[in-house]
Amino acid sequence: DAGVIQSPRHEVTEMGQEVTLRCKPISGHDYLFWYRQTMMRGLELLIYFNNNVPIDDSGMPEDRFSAKMPNASFSTLKIQPSEPRDSAVYFCASSFGGAGNEQYFGPGTRLTVT
């Protein structure tokens, strides 16, 4: 298996622009997680899905952030409009059988908003 795939790996955009991050989980996994990592706050869960349904989005910072999972093999995290404080590394992870089971992380997308 190729593991969790994320794209793009790097994204540089200007404040106010829309940003879309993409994730393909491991085939067969029924949980998908979006995390954000910064030096100050570490790794924070933004939202997670079970069988394509959002279960907990309490970590989404504000209405500028939205996430979708239209099918079992694809998810997006969208930021509109983007702000400099959104600069971080965004990780997607997937697991099988539960939110507390071993999570497999993708390589991350490094987002820079200028």
Place this chain on the structure above:
Amino acid sequence: EDQVTQSPEALRLQEGESSSLNCSYTVSGLRGLFWYRQDPGKGPEFLFTLYSAGEEKEKERLKATLTKKESFLHITAPKPEDSATYLCAAWGGATNKLIFGTGTLLAVQP
């Protein structure tokens, strides 16, 4: 509030010099304690899950232990390739999700 604290923030060891990393947690109803390794520019990689106080797990030069308040990651005779950031995460409390600490950056010098 559920919280996970790791110490030290950074640790520099000589090759072969054993040491331990600490992960303290305040999570009611802990269901699992996870350790991950993260290399620069990569996503975290799973190492261990511990489920109950007194449990221990080993993998090569690493051994993880768990008490009711903290977990330790013991590194025996480390090698330069063990250099990475080690993250711990607690699962339990009021939410069904992992709460991560900010990690310990380990550097092993040859």
